[in-house]
Amino acid sequence: MSDQNNTTPGRVEGLLRQWGADEAANQAAAELAAPPATRKTPKREPKPRRSPMRTFFKWVPAGLAASLLLAASIVFMRTSEFAPQMSYELAHDRNVDYEAVTSQPADKTIDPIVDLSGELAAAIQDAADARKQADALQTELTTVKADKKSSDATIKELLTEKAGLAAKLAHKVEMDKAHEILLAKSEQNTRDVKKKLETKLAAAQKQLVDALAAKPKTPDNAKELAALKVKLTVAVDELKRQQATFRLASIETAKAKEALAALKVRQNVTFDQIRRVYLAAAAPGKTGIASLQTAMKNRRLLNRCSALQQKSRNDADKKLLARAEVILMRFGLLDVSDPSAIKAYDQLLAKSDIIASLDAALGQRATDAETQDWLFETKLILTGVQRIA
Amino acid sequence: MHKRITLLLVLVAGGFLSGCGKSAPWAGQAEPVDIAQAMADYRDALKRIDKLEYATALVKLERVSPLFDQAGDGTHAAESLFWLGFCREKLQYEDMARETYVDVIERYPLSKPAKYAKTRLDAMNQPS
Numbered sequence: 356m357s358d359q360n361n362t363t364p365g366r367v368e369g370l371l372r373q374w375g376a377d378e379a380a381n382q383a384a385a386e387l388a389a390p391p392a393t394r395k396t397p398k399r400e401p402k403p404r405r406s407p408m409r410t411f412f413k414w415v416p417a418g419l420a421a422s423l424l425l426a427a428s429i430v431f432m433r434t435s436e437f438a439p440q441m442s443y444e445l446a447h448d449r450n451v452d453y454e455a456v457t458s459q460p461a462d463k464t465i466d467p468i469v470d471l472s473g474e475l476a477a478a479i480q481d482a483a484d485a486r487k488q489a490d491a492l493q494t495e496l497t498t499v500k501a502d503k504k505s506s507d508a509t510i511k512e513l514l515t516e517k518a519g520l521a522a523k524l525a526h527k528v529e530m531d532k533a534h535e536i537l538l539a540k541s542e543q544n545t546r547d548v549k550k551k552l553e554t555k556l557a558a559a560q561k562q563l564v565d566a567l568a569a570k571p572k573t574p575d576n577a578k579e580l581a582a583l584k585v586k587l588t589v590a591v592d593e594l595k596r597q598q599a600t601f602r603l604a605s606i607e608t609a610k611a612k613e614a615l616a617a618l619k620v621r622q623n624v625t626f627d628q629i630r631r632v633y634l635a636a637a638a639p640g641k642t643g644i645a646s647l648q649t650a651m652k653n654r655r656l657l658n659r660c661s662a663l664q665q666k667s668r669n670d671a672d673k674k675l676l677a678r679a680e681v682i683l684m685r686f687g688l689l690d691v692s693d694p695s696a697i698k699a700y701d702q703l704l705a706k707s708d709i710i711a712s713l714d715a716a717l718g719q720r721a722t723d724a725e726t727q728d729w730l731f732e733t734k735l736i737l738t739g740v741q742r743i744a
Numbered sequence: 745m746h747k748r749i750t751l752l753l754v755l756v757a758g759g760f761l762s763g764c765g766k767s768a769p770w771a772g773q774a775e776p777v778d779i780a781q782a783m784a785d786y787r788d789a790l791k792r793i794d795k796l797e798y799a800t801a802l803v804k805l806e807r808v809s810p811l812f813d814q815a816g817d818g819t820h821a822a823e824s825l826f827w828l829g830f831c832r833e834k835l836q837y838e839d840m841a842r843e844t845y846v847d848v849i850e851r852y853p854l855s856k857p858a859k860y861a862k863t864r865l866d867a868m869n870q871p872s
Contacts, residue, residue: 417749420749657860657863658863658867661864661867674796677796677834678794678796681793681794681796682794684830684860685790685794687856687860688823688826688856688857688860703794707794
């Protein structure tokens with residue numbers, strides 16, 4: 356067979372040609388039998404076009420329902436029980452760190468190994484940074500602790516010195532008041548004496564004039580007249596002397612008033628200095644009304660007041676502590692960013708006699724040291740408000 | 745399809761409206777809040793507290809506090825509620841005072857009155 360094949364190449368070629376022709380014929384027949392792949396489905400009849408108005412009216416109920424839903428949701432939000440708190444929540448939400456959210460890395464398509472090594476390096480760097488930050492915080496904490504210790508020591512020292520100073524101040528205030536009363540009395544006395552003398556002089560003059568008019572000049576009358584003239588001269592001299600005394604007293608009174616005013620100024624300056632030291636220790640880094648609020652908070656004035664009220668056996672002290680507590684609490688609730696609120700509080704202090712009551716209580720020796728400290732600190736805060744406002 | 749969407753929207757809106765409860769504007773009992781009058785009463789109540797007249801202040805605050813709440817004035821609502829608790833505490837209604845302070849803390853947690861309420865609550869809970 357193989358010999359035959361090898362010897363008849365022309366025949367093989369013929370067979371191959373025959374096979375090719377058969378294949379071509381079969382393919383052609385198959386193509387004819389199958390439907391062409393690109394043949395399109397017959398087109399349907401086009402639908403009749405809808406009217407736009409019909410479509411619109413069809414969706415009107417849905418639109419109305421959507422509006423109703425929107426209105427209902429607004430009403431729900433406004434009327435639900437958590438609505439009043441929304442202002443606080445919104446204020447809180449504003450503090451969210453959006454940077455952290457937006458700085459998320461984008462989806463990376465780089466080689467995972469390179470990516471991981473990069474992340475590792477970043478993590479190592481982050482850890483080093485964190486360690487540095489922790490060290491810095493530790494240092495800061497140590498400094499803050501030292502500062503606090505120092506502040507506490509200063510306040511303690513201040514309060515120790517304050518006891519004597521407060522007593523001195525109270526004594527001075529008492530002396531000033533006594534001095535003022537004495538001056539007023541002295542002025543009144545001088546005025547009274549002058550008035551009496553003037554009355555006396557007027558009466559003597561009248562008596563003399565009447566005597567001269569009523570009686571003719573006889574030797575007896577002349578004697579009487581001479582006596583009256585002497586009386587008049589004495590009265591005039593007395594009046595002159597009293598007038599001189601009155602002038603001197605007036606000069607002395609003016610001097611004393613000036614000295615009193617100077618003393619009050621000195622007292623205020625001293626008190627301001629004490630307040631400055633107190634605030635520097637109790638509210639470091641703060642200024643204005645905020646420093647007073649911070650000092651009140653840091654020195655736990657309200658907590659101490661509650662404890663003092665429970666301990667106090669004196670009704671007057673209890674009442675004063677209760678009044679001062681309310682005043683301080685109102686100060687604590689004050690919005691320091693609202694100037695009108697600060698002004699209103701200042702007016703409240705001006706109308707109230709709380710500072711005078713604190714002064715009076717500080718002047719009393721009967722009040723215990725703890726209460727005295729509290730009263731003095733409260734006075735520093737409240738007078739500070741008046742000073743700043 | 746549009747019918748289904750409409751039905752869904754109506755149902756959801758109905759749900760919201762039923763959630764509005766009594767405080768809905770058309771519920772009948774809600775009247776417009778006279779905020780100026782409420783503020784005047786509140787100031788008067790504070791004056792009473794300054795004079796240690798807690799009972800009179802309490803009566804005013806009980807009336808005024810819900811009005812601020814109703815008007816959506818969170819700041820004054822929180823403050824008036826705190827002072828209400830304070831008056832109750834001073835008048836020895838301790839349980840009611842505690843409840844009021846807790847109310848302030850829960851409803852206005854970030855406010856200054858809430859901090860003060862917490863301080864007073866802690867002081868009340870300490871054994872004397």
